[in-house]
Amino acid sequence: MKVTISDVAKMAGVSTATVSHTINNTRYVSEETRERVYAAISKLGYTPDASARSFRTGKKKTIGFIVPDISNKFFATMIESVENYLAAAGYHLIIANTKEDMEREEKNIRLLTAGLVDGLLIASTMDSFERLNSLLPAGFPVVLVDRVFSEKKFSSVCVSNFQPIYRSVCRLVGKGDRRIGIIGGLPRLSTTKERISAYQQAISDCGLTPEETFIRYGDSMENSAHTCLDELMEQNCDAVIVTNGLMASESIIYLHRKGVQLARDIDLVSFVDYESDFYQLYANQIDSIVQPVDELGAAAGEEILKRVENPDAPIFEKVLTSAYRPYDVPKSWNHSDR
Amino acid sequence: MKVTISDVAKMAGVSTATVSHTINNTRYVSEETRERVYAAISKLGYTPDASARSFRTGKKKTIGFIVPDISNKFFATMIESVENYLAAAGYHLIIANTKEDMEREEKNIRLLTAGLVDGLLIASTMDSFERLNSLLPAGFPVVLVDRVFSEKKFSSVCVSNFQPIYRSVCRLVGKGDRRIGIIGGLPRLSTTKERISAYQQAISDCGLTPEETFIRYGDSMENSAHTCLDELMEQNCDAVIVTNGLMASESIIYLHRKGVQLARDIDLVSFVDYESDFYQLYANQIDSIVQPVDELGAAAGEEILKRVENPDAPIFEKVLTSAYRPYDVPKSWNHSDR
DNA sequence: GTGAAAGCGCTAACAC
């Protein structure tokens, strides 16, 4: 049989109020009473019921994280660092995987906001701010992660990739490349838009003719880089920028298989998931852009807790910066430099 | 202001009981009433409060998953398939990351069993069954995943790796290798013990002298394979078996860097995370042992829901089998063959 | 076919 707070109260000879206050340190309790209460608790093996507590207080001590792809190491690492941060504050993490599917995201947001979590971290796959916004109860604590919208209604934690991409284009041009292709993620995402626009701006600033056909879009999931690469190779690109870690590894494999040699036959600029295997293996053949995943996760955790505790806090936008590591510079270059 | 079931009842001109029954399809409601209820619901934008519901019914519709390392692709993929399975049944997933730390596991189990989840999936890092067992309330629905104990008190879903490892040793011997090393995970884990014992048995069955020094243990986390490899190379091993995906990728990188060529200078047998980048890239130079991660996840989801619905169901042990893929056989070999 | 009302376990306002 379940042991409740009143069983404890009875055994300790006090009221339930006192037991509650003892447990929660929420008002003064004499040393003697405190001892009796704890004695009863351990004798009965009492554990406060978390759902009763949540129900009563309205706080779940749980944060939801809407993620586009758990098995993508970029997000897995981020989940890990978010979880670390939250656990230290006594919070739990519920994961919802959308697989870059807007309907799944919609369903998950509905479910999680219906009293399951105190706040939501969202790496949204939505194409419009309105669609996302209409799902969220007014005032619900939300922090957008990695992917943002131009409407600044929610706090956000993301990465600016403009500078590293711009630089990498310049460097490719400096090396003599003229037909520079780029593979973006889903076109609707802010990350993709930002990266593509950095590319376009650099291309034209460097005096090259922008070619629409040098811009391809994958879906940021497994097995989408191949077609894009084929199309770019057909157009004799001498350099390719791959704007996400998963597609970058696939590209490397694919080129490998086709016998295309990196740095000799083609220049590759690749996003890498921090500390990834691939980064280490190819660090001397490709330029890489390394995202500060751990910092991103920790910042996201920090922000959401802040908002949960104070839902009226002003909107806050945190922008971290990716590192650019061309392959012939010393590895000691720090990823936070610009 | 929060809209509750009685607001809906009031507006629809019925009792809260009727509203509840309408929503949950739990007793007959006339067509007319039903319509009035739904009209009120959508007019007010009512969503049933999940914590009130959990509190009342005792069901949280949530499963906890204790994982040793989220950012390890093996577990990330498994989480994904578990989540898929559960979501289809209307359940949520709470993740707790232990980082192979027994204290963290202990803390997490305590927290999650205190009324947060209906059941627990555990890929335990514990060294003893007793320690794990003592944390779990009697009768609490639990399914052990990937890692098991000799005591058969809990249902489990795991992978048998005996056969593929045994076979791979035999094949190495057949190719002429005599100094065969192996790198295991944490020695306390069932998976490690099973793999090492398959190795030992094969070694002695093949007529080789067992050498204790050919057996090294890593910690199944980042950066632990290097030292093990160094030690094995020092002893002039001509083949090495690496018994988990993460350490295997690290080994490949490390050998690469040291200029050791696979299949020529050394034979490598490597566990690969299913569909991993590395598997594809090196499939023609190393023997691989592929674990059925997705099936493992789905089976785990299935089992835990079964137990949540019927906690007294008999203990059930599901054992899946890893595929052995030596590098010179056609890739069409299926991973479920023995 | 529907309603009234008890009560799940806990917290916190109020009372002393």
Added chain:
DNA sequence: GTGTTAGCGCTTTCAC
């Protein structure tokens, strides 16, 4: 320094 007690929002028994 501690006790009494009213609910939080929902499900469900019992009654009609």
